[in-house]
Amino acid sequence: MSGCLFCKIIAGEIPAEKLYEDEKAIVIRDINPQAPWHFLVIPKKHYSALHEIPEHDAPTLLCGLMNALHQTLNATGLNSNGYRLVVNSGASAGQTVFHLHIHILGGRDMQWPPG
Ligand code: 5GP
Numbered sequence: 001m002s003g004c005l006f007c008k009i010i011a012g013e014i015p016a017e018k019l020y021e022d023e024k025a026i027v028i029r030d031i032n033p034q035a036p037w038h039f040l041v042i043p044k045k046h047y048s049a050l051h052e053i054p055e056h057d058a059p060t061l062l063c064g065l066m067n068a069l070h071q072t073l074n075a076t077g078l079n080s081n082g083y084r085l086v087v088n089s090g091a092s093a094g095q096t097v098f099h100l101h102i103h104i105l106g107g108r109d110m111q112w113p114p115g
C-alpha cells in the first residue's frame with residue numbers, strides 16, 4: 001500500500017534490521033525499543049488490523065504470521081525468559097502504524113495491567 005511505512009520496509013525501500021523473513025512475513029527490530037528485546041512480526045500483505053483481514057485470506061495470512069512469530073521465539077531464546085505479545089489495534093489502543101503487526105517484548109519484568 002503506497003505511503004505505508006511497513007510496506008516500504010517490506011519492499012526494501014526503507015532499511016530495517018531483519019531477524020527473519022519468508023514469503024508471508026518479516027520480523028524486524030523496533031526502532032524505538034520499549035524493552036531489551038523488541039521485535040515486530042509483520043505480514044507482507046497489507047491489512048491495517050486483524051479484524052480487517054477478509055475471511056478468505058485469514059487462514060493463510062494468520063498461519064504465516066504465527067509461523068514467523070514461532071520461528072523468532074525459538075531462534076532468539078526469548079522463549080526461556082518470558083515475553084509479551086502485543087497487538088495495538090486502533091489509535092485509541094496506541095496503534096501508530098496502520099499495517100498489522102505483533103510486538104514481541106522481552107528481557108525485562110512486565111507490569112499488569114498495561115497502560
Ligand atoms: P504501533 O504503535 O503501531 O503498535 O507500533 C509501531 C511500532 O513501529 C512502534 O513501536 C515504532 O517504534 C515502530 N517503528 C516506527 N517507525 C519505524 C521504523 O522506521 N523502523 C522500525 N524498525 N520500527 C519503526
Ligand code: ZN
Pocket residue numbers: 001004005006007008046047098099
Ligand atoms: Zn502496509
